[in-house]
Amino acid sequence: MTKSMQEDMTLLKQRILRMGGMVEEATRNATVALTQRRADLAQRVIESDDTIDMIELDVDEECLRILALHQPVAGDLRFITAVLKINNDLERIGDLACNVAERAIDLARREGLGLPLRFERMTEIVRSMLHDALDALVNRNAPLARQVLERDREINDIHREHFDLLQQALKAGPENVEAAVDLLSASRQIERIGDQTKNIAEDVVFLVEGQVIRHQRPDRTANPA
Amino acid sequence: MTGFWKLFGAAALVVAVAVAIVGALVLRTLNEAVDAHLAQRVRAQVTLLAAAVQPALATGDVAELDPLVHSLAAQLPGDRLTVLDAEGRVLADSHGDAQTMDNHASRPEVLAALRPDNAPVVRASSTLHEEMIYFAEAVRAGGRLVGYARVAVPVEDVRAERAALSSAVLWGAGLALIAGAVASAFLAASVRRPLREMSAFVGTIARGEAAARLPARSMGELSGLTEAINSMADQLAERIDRIVRDQSEIRAILGAMVEGVLAIDAQQRVVLLNEAAAEVLGASPEAARGKPVWEVTRLPEITELLARCLRTGQPAFLEARLAGEPRDRVLRLAASPLADAHGTCGSVLVLHDLTEVRRLEAVRRDFVVNVSHELKTPLTAMRGFLDAVLDDERLDPAVRQRFLARAREATERMIAIVGDLLTLARVEAEAGLLRLAPLDVRELCAEARDDATDAAALRSVQLQLDVPGEPVPVAGDREALVGAVDNLLDNAIKYSPAGGLVRLAVRREGGEAVIEVADRGPGIAPHETDRVWERFYRVDKSRSRELGGTGLGLSIVRNVAQAHGGRVSLDSELGRGSIFRIHLPVQSAGAPAVSC
Numbered sequence: 001m002t003k004s005m006q007e008d009m010t011l012l013k014q015r016i017l018r019m020g021g022m023v024e025e026a027t028r029n030a031t032v033a034l035t036q037r038r039a040d041l042a043q044r045v046i047e048s049d050d051t052i053d054m055i056e057l058d059v060d061e062e063c064l065r066i067l068a069l070h071q072p073v074a075g076d077l078r079f080i081t082a083v084l085k086i087n088n089d090l091e092r093i094g095d096l097a098c099n100v101a102e103r104a105i106d107l108a109r110r111e112g113l114g115l116p117l118r119f120e121r122m123t124e125i126v127r128s129m130l131h132d133a134l135d136a137l138v139n140r141n142a143p144l145a146r147q148v149l150e151r152d153r154e155i156n157d158i159h160r161e162h163f164d165l166l167q168q169a170l171k172a173g174p175e176n177v178e179a180a181v182d183l184l185s186a187s188r189q190i191e192r193i194g195d196q197t198k199n200i201a202e203d204v205v206f207l208v209e210g211q212v213i214r215h216q217r218p219d220r221t222a223n224p225a
Numbered sequence: 226m227t228g229f230w231k232l233f234g235a236a237a238l239v240v241a242v243a244v245a246i247v248g249a250l251v252l253r254t255l256n257e258a259v260d261a262h263l264a265q266r267v268r269a270q271v272t273l274l275a276a277a278v279q280p281a282l283a284t285g286d287v288a289e290l291d292p293l294v295h296s297l298a299a300q301l302p303g304d305r306l307t308v309l310d311a312e313g314r315v316l317a318d319s320h321g322d323a324q325t326m327d328n329h330a331s332r333p334e335v336l337a338a339l340r341p342d343n344a345p346v347v348r349a350s351s352t353l354h355e356e357m358i359y360f361a362e363a364v365r366a367g368g369r370l371v372g373y374a375r376v377a378v379p380v381e382d383v384r385a386e387r388a389a390l391s392s393a394v395l396w397g398a399g400l401a402l403i404a405g406a407v408a409s410a411f412l413a414a415s416v417r418r419p420l421r422e423m424s425a426f427v428g429t430i431a432r433g434e435a436a437a438r439l440p441a442r443s444m445g446e447l448s449g450l451t452e453a454i455n456s457m458a459d460q461l462a463e464r465i466d467r468i469v470r471d472q473s474e475i476r477a478i479l480g481a482m483v484e485g486v487l488a489i490d491a492q493q494r495v496v497l498l499n500e501a502a503a504e505v506l507g508a509s510p511e512a513a514r515g516k517p518v519w520e521v522t523r524l525p526e527i528t529e530l531l532a533r534c535l536r537t538g539q540p541a542f543l544e545a546r547l548a549g550e551p552r553d554r555v556l557r558l559a560a561s562p563l564a565d566a567h568g569t570c571g572s573v574l575v576l577h578d579l580t581e582v583r584r585l586e587a588v589r590r591d592f593v594v595n596v597s598h599e600l601k602t603p604l605t606a607m608r609g610f611l612d613a614v615l616d617d618e619r620l621d622p623a624v625r626q627r628f629l630a631r632a633r634e635a636t637e638r639m640i641a642i643v644g645d646l647l648t649l650a651r652v653e654a655e656a657g658l659l660r661l662a663p664l665d666v667r668e669l670c671a672e673a674r675d676d677a678t679d680a681a682a683l684r685s686v687q688l689q690l691d692v693p694g695e696p697v698p699v700a701g702d703r704e705a706l707v708g709a710v711d712n713l714l715d716n717a718i719k720y721s722p723a724g725g726l727v728r729l730a731v732r733r734e735g736g737e738a739v740i741e742v743a744d745r746g747p748g749i750a751p752h753e754t755d756r757v758w759e760r761f762y763r764v765d766k767s768r769s770r771e772l773g774g775t776g777l778g779l780s781i782v783r784n785v786a787q788a789h790g791g792r793v794s795l796d797s798e799l800g801r802g803s804i805f806r807i808h809l810p811v812q813s814a815g816a817p818a819v820s821c
Contacts, residue, residue: 010517013517013519013520014517014519017519017520017523018519018523018525018528020523021519021522021523021524021525021528022525024523025524025525025547025548028547028548029548032548032553033548035750035751035752036752038548041548114747114799114800115799115800116748116798116799116800116801117799120750120751120752131507134523138520139520
């Protein structure tokens, strides 16, 4: 690897991690805004989205530049393709965080429904997943990335729980409709942040082990036909 | 070649040269002495022989000569004595037959005898066929040459003597050489051993290991060197000690600092990360060292602030607010450039956690606002009712009475608030104001339960008291503690649905007495569980006031618990209910009372 390529790779790593840091913060702010009814935090998330989009373009361009200029092979090529995908996933998470923030602003104005919704737990998991997925990327830690995949299941369970509770609330009366729809939407966005984070973790496993683990169901991996 | 062989070789060479020179000189001197002695002996013998044979020669009594010569020769074994007449004819010979021998007049020693520089002659004897040393002397009688006296000594004898001498000298030289070599070896070893010890010692120190000091030596230069090395080792050890001590001091200071410290080099690699900073960033100090800072923390505020500080070489400050639960974390970040001779070579970031400061500021601000607000509400109501009564003199007495009663209610409410505030101030101000006495928590709770019975009956809430069989002793202020439990029960009853159950339980957990009040009310959201203990903090603002709360109850409970050296805790789940607990230190029998 030439020196200039090494420098470019270091710079790329710095940028994707900056992107990760921004998205992580946006996710944290959006979810805290939701659970603590903090419109000020939500506003910050929406404002930071432009920066995130800008860094995304930046990272993309840098990846393509390295590909064109240095024609990397093997591990470096895998790193760049993984960065391209992770970059995309992160941008998507940024958008979802924005959506959560918008719902949080609406919900901060409304009366609570008094339902035992578990947004605290749900957002805590999604934040830890994103944090660990990015840590796994920094340290090329495949076991940690695999651990992230496991945690998505609980998020899906909580979302399903929320779905049932909110469905009942909607059935109960028209006065709950707006709040219930907002909460349902927020729950759905958080669940999707979990899915995107899972994609990042899968990309990290691919980066470290060179093994594609996407689109694998537990039953299929258990019985390789 | 090692030092030993060099030193030994040099010493041995000196000894060998000295022995060789001395040996050669001794050998030469001895040889000369042997020659001189021989010459002298031969001369003396010839003179004696000449004297002995002179009368016979002078008288011409030749027949006497032969026995005389033989008798003389018997006393001088090995030497050959010969007597010649003036013409050189052999008259007598100790080793040969004089009649058969030829004329000796032409023999070199005979010819030499007439010369003034007469000296011994070495030549082979024609008669005995042996190399001999000859010396002859002319024998005169009354000035007339009458014959010659001659003595011959075999060279072999002299040679043997010389060989004996030489071998003695060579033996001596050999012994001297061996002795010299042994002495040289000792000398070399005596210099080499301390040198080797010193070099091993210096090597040990160079590797940074501790070593015992070198033993003192008596030898001049080496003892000076030993002392110098020892004192060098002492100074080195002292200096290393100081450096290690300084380092561990600095590490301990950095580790004990409340502020987080993060230092990076010009390439933004982490040089130092103390425990406080590692805790804030969720990193480990060891693992972070040497890594790029953006791999250690992804907080955009920190990485950008450090990058800016490095770029501009100017200090940079930022107050970052990290959203979190239960509350935001406020960090004051101060990045300063580290400069060396070549310019900026890194940056050091100090993270100051302002969360608690900001929270206390907010609490104080809220408190003033809340107190004003809480007092203003009943005051406004009072003024309204009193205005109505004052303005309308012809007011219906029944209405007037009702208005005054409402004004009184507002006054009661204010009194309750001010009373609670005073209680709070009392327990908060000084624990010393509490009258501590040994108490049984079971009795306290029974008393509180009795106090709450009416309120529970009013809302048809069921009260249940669970206490253990044995006493649970604590040291406390009875009035304050009963008041605190009253407060908890009061809240639990207020928020319980009609017909609900409130459970008051006492437990002993390790060194703590736990008073637990559980209700099946609406529960409290997790992000509010810490805040409910704050003054005037209400989960549901309208409902609380409607229920007649002052917003200070739980705050009083917490302060009472803390004044007793205890704490409070809360477990709650939305829709399921809450469990409030007071934890107090148990006072075991015989233990000294809590000193306050």
